[in-house]
Amino acid sequence: MAARDDADRRAWAYLARAAEPPSAAVLALCDDLGPVDAADAIRSRSVPRGHEAALEVTGARADTDMSGDDLEIADRIGARLVTRADDEWPGWQLMALDQADTAFRGGEPIALWVRGPGRLDEMAGAGIALVGSRAASSYGEQVTSSLAGGLAAEGVTVTSGAAYGIDGAAHRAALACGAPTMAVMACGIDREYPAGHARLINEIAAHGLVVSEYPPGTTAAKHRFLTRNRLVAAMANAVIVIEAGRRSGAANTAAWARKLGRPLGAVPGPVTSATSVGCHQMIADGSAVLVFDAPSALALSAPDATLGTGGGRARSTDLLSADEKRVHDAIPGRGAVTIDEIAFSAGLDLAVVRSALARMDVSGHVQNVDGAWKLAR
Amino acid sequence: MAARDDADRRAWAYLARAAEPPSAAVLALCDDLGPVDAADAIRSRSVPRGHEAALEVTGARADTDMSGDDLEIADRIGARLVTRADDEWPGWQLMALDQADTAFRGGEPIALWVRGPGRLDEMAGAGIALVGSRAASSYGEQVTSSLAGGLAAEGVTVTSGAAYGIDGAAHRAALACGAPTMAVMACGIDREYPAGHARLINEIAAHGLVVSEYPPGTTAAKHRFLTRNRLVAAMANAVIVIEAGRRSGAANTAAWARKLGRPLGAVPGPVTSATSVGCHQMIADGSAVLVFDAPSALALSAPDATLGTGGGRARSTDLLSADEKRVHDAIPGRGAVTIDEIAFSAGLDLAVVRSALARMDVSGHVQNVDGAWKLAR
CATH class of the missing domain: 1.10.10.10 (Winged helix-like DNA-binding domain superfamily/Winged helix DNA-binding domain)
Incomplete structure (x- = not known):
């Protein structure tokens, strides 16, 4: 399937909407039949023996073919559909999703809708995810800006979820440095969620990438945030939680990072601050490494680099009187x-x-x- | 040597001043000869073969016998000399000093001058050391108070060095709770150093213990702070650094804790705060465990207790919706x-x-x- 023709593209767009992603069953069918025949099989409710699961997950949506509309909307807003057949498919990053023990809502996305000038595989390959509370403190936003700016200056893609609080501060700092940044959405790439970040999301799309496994028009829903979080973790070389309360979406992204084998960092803060409790817990129980600046964040994603690691410094004579x-x-x-x-x-x-x-x-x-x-x- | 007679007491007081403590050579001589004969041997500059080192370290002071004065001063201020022959000698705690690879200024103290109603072995056995910058931030002092108060309420002896900043806040919080606290000094127990803490030191002596291996009248000196720090670490079940800059005395105490096998904790703070840099470094390089409250500090010194450890909490259903x-x-x-x-x-x-x-x-x-x-x- 080296050359992509229009039929393939239409088939993938149909498949990306036929099941709520991710769907290993739909992808397995594609692997066996190719996208066009897989789409036909689902539409006609007739699949080869062993692929019955692909019918189950597409029962509600198989009759609705909006692939033409979806591709047209994407075209109109400067977006595209990226599939496993495309060079920019971040296959290396997404591989972790198949290898991890992710029984529920894990797995590779069926396809990815992307909007922006960035190349998906390259941005994902250079990414560090900065995530945290929507109800961030001013300390949290300040640290996020400084960290994102420092990482952006080192050529890192600052990846996040475009939410209020830490996410927004991370994207904004990267944009301020003229560096590319990637937002992974829990809604269609034509939607601006949260509404207050409409302008930010459009700026990200203008300079970096807005990415979603959900077809155009899909509204954000609670379960989609959790599913989206796995993509944030997968499409980054490390995940850094900047502020997180005792329970937060960031803790969920952190859990995905651990499941997917992504290095996990957390930024400490005052022990008197409720928005740092989650970070301290992760560091204390050993699931996250303490990150305090951009070099220590970089060291996390490239442990061979001796940037800012305490071990190296201890024997250095720099600090001697x-x-x-x-x-x-x-x-x-x-x-x-x-x-x-x-x-x-x-x-x-x-x-x-x-x-x-x-x-x-x-x-x-x-x-x-x-x-x-x-x-x- | 079950019964302590006056001659023994005088001999120990002489020996405790004859060498700059600690001195393994002097203690080895005592082990072989008993304190009275060891003191005579040093005074007369004639020791058994193999004990020449005891003469070397006592060369400058052997002629000066102030043992009567020292014991009298101690009596007058309600202090006493505690030696290996006493029941309250914290032998179990000090054992680490002989076992650790502590070539220089390590080793057991020759004897300990102690002032206050507390029993030395019991207080050391129940101790957690809270240490940190003299130039503490108000955040650091606030966290110290809260931590020391929480530990004191659990029957922990709050051990520190009576310095400005974190040390003082730790002692004060323990005293405020009516709990015993122990100050390990780098000067004689009859001295009040730093001068601004004279009243605090007297309060500690009134309710807990002021301890020093230095004879009465000894002035604080730079090398004595470093030597003292090993005693702070040895006479505690865990050492917790609350604030520390990139280089600080607290980092030295922390290094002793590691050398002596004492669990080491550090309290995080804002990554933008210079007084938390040392703490973050210790946590990041894995030499210290992140401590955020009294239960996590207690868990450090008694890892079997499941107080506040993240691992235990993760599976708890308390946090479920x-x-x-x-x-x-x-x-x-x-x-x-x-x-x-x-x-x-x-x-x-x-x-x-x-x-x-x-x-x-x-x-x-x-x-x-x-x-x-x-x-x-």
């Missing part, structure tokens, strides 16, 4: 020396050397071997 | 049921059940087995 540095420099790279030798080399009083060694022993820079001192490691 | 609880209750303790059966039992619409199950699947309350649902675990 002037005296400590002199003492450190007076110890040779190999072998051990006495305190007197160090004091002589460094030109420092014995007491100063002793005190510096004590601190650097505790900080792990030096170690004592039978009364003599050597550099640790 | 009314619909989710009905769905949860409709699933039997054993075996799996279909969505239809759940909807029937719960008296809820299929869509509501589906949505509740989706959320509870992600939150780990339920799991799907071949299309049917059962309670997780």
Whole structure:
């Protein structure tokens, strides 16, 4: 299926609406028959043996073919339908959905409606999701802006859900930096939800991508937010929760991140703040890593990079005092020396050397071997 | 050495001043000779073969016997000298100092001067150390008060270093609750350092304990703070850093906690606050556990207690919505049921059940087995 023809496109648009996505059954049928025959099979209520599930999930909608309208609406608003047959299908990112133990409302989307100049696979591949409370505090919004700005400057796609609060602050900061940002919606890409973010969503579509697995016209519904959250997590290399109360949608996205094997970070805040409770809980129980700035967020998605990780810093001499540095420099790279030798080399009083060694022993820079001192490691 | 006589007491007082503590060499000599003969050996500069180190560390002070004065000063201010020969010696807590790889300024104190009505071993055994920046923020002081108050109410000894900032807030909160608190000093117990905390230190001595390994009259000195910090960590079941800048004394106490195998907690704060940087770093690099309230601090020192740990809470049904609880209750303790059966039992619409199950699947309350649902675990 290298060349996409109009019939395929129509068939995918039909299939994307025939079942409430995601639907492994519909995709399995496509895999066996191709999109055109799969669409015909569903329409005619006659599928090969073993594919009965595809009929069950399409029972209510099989008769309604709006594929022409859907594609026309998409065209009109500068959107397109992206399917597994397209080069920009983010197959690598979505693979996690099939591998994870996601019995209910997991699974790959049937297809994705996307609106904007960005290329879906590239943006998803470069994405970090910033999510959090709709009822964000001003602290939360401030941290989000700073984090999103820092990530955008590093070429990261800031992915979020276009909601009020943290989501909006994340998209806005990326846009302010002239960086692409991706909004994954729980409604059709022709809808502006929440209404107060209509202008923001249009700006995202103008400079980045607005994405949805729901056909044009689909209204946001509670279960669709939960289903959408899995896509936010899947189409990002890491998920960072900036503020979350004890129960929140962000906690759901975080749970999806864990299920899908995406590194999960959380930003701490005052322990007196209700909107940081969820973040602290995730960090405390070990399900999220503490993120405090853009480098620590980047390190999360690319753990090989030694950006801002405490482990690396501990042995660095950057934080040593002037005296400590002199003492450190007076110890040779190999072998051990006495305190007197160090004091002589460094030109420092014995007491100063002793005190510096004590601190650097505790900080792990030096170690004592039978009364003599050597550099640790 | 069950009965303590006056000669022993005098000898210990002499030994406690003969070397800058700690001194493994002096203690080793005491182990071999007993305190009276050890003191004589040092005074006469003649020790058994193998104990030459005890002479080296006492070279400058061996001639000065102030033991009578020291004991008299202690008596006068309601203090006493506690040694390994005493029942209240916190031997179990201090054992970590000998076992840890603490080449320099580690090791057990020679003896401890203590002032106050508390019993040293009991207070140390019930202690949690709250430490942090002298330049604390009002947020830091507020959190310290709340944490110390919560711990004091649970019978925990709030241990700290009587410094400005976090230390002072910790002691004050414990005192305000009428709970005992212990200050470990970097100067003699007859000194009030810092001067601005004179009244606080006297209150601690009146209701709890002021402790020091330094003889009466000893002035606070930089290296003594670092040495003192190891005692703060040793004489506590856990160390919690409430605020710490990038470099701070609290980071040194935290390093001692790690060296001594004491659970280390850190309280997060705004990522925009310079006084929380050290805490965030410790949590991010995994050396400290995030602590956000008294129960999470208690859980740190007694991990078997399931107080406030995220893991335990995740599966609790406390946080489920009314619909989710009905769905949860409709699933039997054993075996799996279909969505239809759940909807029937719960008296809820299929869509509501589906949505509740989706959320509870992600939150780990339920799991799907071949299309049917059962309670997780």
